[in-house]
Amino acid sequence: MSKLIHYRDKCIGCGICYEMQQDLWRMSKRDGKATLIKAEKKNKTFVLEIKEWDKALAAEVAVACPVKIIKLS
Amino acid sequence: MLHGKTELLSPAGSFDALQAGIDAGADAIYFGVEQLNMRTCSTPPFTIEDIAEVAERCKKQGVKSCLTLNTVVYEHDLRLLDHILKEVQQQGIDAVIASDFAVIEQCNRMGIPLHISTQANISNVEAVKFFARFSDVVVLARELTLKQVEHICKEIVRKDIRGVSGELLKVEIFGHGALCMAVSGKCYLSLHTQNASANRGACVQNCRRAYEVTDLETGQQLVVDNEYIMSPKDLCTIPFLDEVVNSGIHILKIEGRSKGADYVYTVTRCYREALDDIANGRYTEEKAAGYMKRLSTVYNRGFWDGYYLGRKLGEWTKSPGSAATERKIYIGKGTKYYPRIGIGEFIVETGSIKNGDTIMVSGSHIGFMKETMQTLTVNGVQAGIAGKGDKITFPVTAKVTPRDKLYKIVGATNE
Numbered sequence: 001m002s003k004l005i006h007y008r009d010k011c012i013g014c015g016i017c018y019e020m021q022q023d024l025w026r027m028s029k030r031d032g033k034a035t036l037i038k039a040e041k042k043n044k045t046f047v048l049e050i051k052e053w054d055k056a057l058a059a060e061v062a063v064a065c066p067v068k069i070i071k072l073s
Numbered sequence: 074m075l076h077g078k079t080e081l082l083s084p085a086g087s088f089d090a091l092q093a094g095i096d097a098g099a100d101a102i103y104f105g106v107e108q109l110n111m112r113t114c115s116t117p118p119f120t121i122e123d124i125a126e127v128a129e130r131c132k133k134q135g136v137k138s139c140l141t142l143n144t145v146v147y148e149h150d151l152r153l154l155d156h157i158l159k160e161v162q163q164q165g166i167d168a169v170i171a172s173d174f175a176v177i178e179q180c181n182r183m184g185i186p187l188h189i190s191t192q193a194n195i196s197n198v199e200a201v202k203f204f205a206r207f208s209d210v211v212v213l214a215r216e217l218t219l220k221q222v223e224h225i226c227k228e229i230v231r232k233d234i235r236g237v238s239g240e241l242l243k244v245e246i247f248g249h250g251a252l253c254m255a256v257s258g259k260c261y262l263s264l265h266t267q268n269a270s271a272n273r274g275a276c277v278q279n280c281r282r283a284y285e286v287t288d289l290e291t292g293q294q295l296v297v298d299n300e301y302i303m304s305p306k307d308l309c310t311i312p313f314l315d316e317v318v319n320s321g322i323h324i325l326k327i328e329g330r331s332k333g334a335d336y337v338y339t340v341t342r343c344y345r346e347a348l349d350d351i352a353n354g355r356y357t358e359e360k361a362a363g364y365m366k367r368l369s370t371v372y373n374r375g376f377w378d379g380y381y382l383g384r385k386l387g388e389w390t391k392s393p394g395s396a397a398t399e400r401k402i403y404i405g406k407g408t409k410y411y412p413r414i415g416i417g418e419f420i421v422e423t424g425s426i427k428n429g430d431t432i433m434v435s436g437s438h439i440g441f442m443k444e445t446m447q448t449l450t451v452n453g454v455q456a457g458i459a460g461k462g463d464k465i466t467f468p469v470t471a472k473v474t475p476r477d478k479l480y481k482i483v484g485a486t487n488e
Binding site: 011012013014015016027028029030031032033064065066067 | 107108109113114147149150151152153154156267268269270273274275277
C-alpha cells in the first residue's frame with residue numbers, strides 16, 4: 001500500500017492535481033486550494049493510503065505539481 | 074505623508090519589508106495574500122489574517138496600503154476572493170490592484186477603490202478611458218516610452234477622464250526593479266517547463282538562465298553572444314527621474330515583493346530622497362550618481378532604463394544572479410529584547426562578528442537596520458570578537474523577535 005502526502009499549506013491552487021486525477025483530488029471552494037479527498041490530517045500534512053492502480057498516475061501528479069508539495073511514499 | 078506630487082509605492086512581501094518601506098519614506102505600500110498574488114512562492118506569504126496588521130501599521134504611519142489581487146483567477150478561487158475582499162473592506166485597506174474582470178467587478182460592487190494592474194497591459198488612452206469606469210488609478214504597461222506615458226497623462230487632463238471617485242484618473246508606472254522578458258508579465262515559459270504558472274505567482278524564472286543554441290544538422294552548440302538573452306537587466310529610472318516626474322504621472326512603483334528588507338529600504342530611501350530633491354529643485358547629476366551607487370549595493374542584475382527612453386530591445390544581463398556591490402552573510406537570530414533600555418540580544422549561530430564590522434538586522438518590527446559595530450558586548454561583557462554560540466547585545470530601534478535575522482555586510486568580492 002502506498003501513501004500520498006499533501007503539504008496543503010503551500011498549495012497555490014493551480015488545479016493540476018485535480019485535472020490529472022479527479023478520483024483523488026478536488027478543488028476547495030472554501031480557500032481555493034486542492035484537497036486530497038478523505039485524507040487524514042497529520043500535523044500540517046494530509047495523508048491518504050492509495051490503491052495500487054492509482055499509484056502510477058499519482059506519481060505523475062507528484063511530478064507535475066509546480067510547487068512540489070505532493071509526495072508518494 | 075505626501076512628500077511631493079509624485080507618490081512613491083513600495084513593495085512588501087514580509088513584515089520586515091513592510092516596516093522597511095514605511096521607515097524609508099514610502100507614501101504607499103502594496104502586498105499580496107494567500108495564493109492570489111503574483112509572488113505566491115515568496116516565503117512565508119502574507120495570509121488573510123495578516124491584512125489587519127498590515128492595515129494597522131500603515132494607518133499608524135499615514136501610509137496607504139494596496140492589496141494586489143492580480144493573478145489569473147479560477148472558478149474555485151471565487152469564494153476565497155470574496156473572503157479576502159471582505160477583509161480588505163473591514164480593515165480599511167486603501168485599494169486593490171487587479172486585472173481579472175471578476176476581481177474588478179467584485180471590487181466595484183463592494184465599493185473598494187481599484188487600481189488596474191500592469192497585467193492589463195494598458196498602452197493607449199482609449200484603454201485608459203475604458204478602465205476609468207471601474208478604477209481610480211491605472212498602472213501603464215512597462216513597455217511604453219516616456220513620451221507615450223506623457224501623452225496619456227496629458228490626454229487624461231484634456232479629455233477630463235475621471236475615475237470612480239469622480240477625481241481625475243491617476244497614472245502609475247514602474248520606476249525600479251526586475252523586468253519580465255514577456256509583455257506585461259504574460260509569460261508561459263515557467264508553465265511549459267514545470268507547470269508553474271507565472272500568472273499564478275509561481276514563476277521559476279527560466280529566463281534568468283543561460284542557454285545554448287544547437288545546430289541540429291551538425292550538433293554544434295553556440296553560446297549566444299555570451300549573454301543571458303532572455304534575462305533583462307533591472308529597470309532603474311534614477312538617471313532621468315526628473316523627466317519621469319515631469320511626464321505627469323502620479324505614482325511611481327518599485328518592484329520587489331520577493332526582496333528582503335535591505336533591498337526595500339535602500340531602494341525606497343533612494344527614490345524618496347530623489348523625488349524630494351526634484352520637488353525642491355535640487356536634483357543634480359552628482360546626486361543621481363550617488364543614488365545609483367547606493368542602489369548598486371543591494372540585489373540587482375545591472376541597470377538599464379527599460380523602454381522609457383525608446384529602446385527597442387531589452388538589455389540583457391551578462392552573468393547569473395546579483396551584481397550587488399555588497400553581500401550579506403547570515404550570522405544569527407534575535408533572542409531577547411530589553412524594551413526599557415532599547416537593547417536587543419542576538420545569538421551568533423555561524424561565523425563571527427568583531428568591532429568595526431558592518432551589521433544589518435532584518436526584523437518584523439525593526440524593518441531594516443544597518444550600522445557599524447562600535448563596542449561589541451559579548452555575553453554581557455565588552456569584547457573584540459564574538460563567535461558561534463555567543464550572545465551579543467546592542468541598541469536597536471524596535472522590538473526584537475526570534476524571527477529577526479542578524480547579518481554581516483561585506484564587499485561582494487570578499488570571501
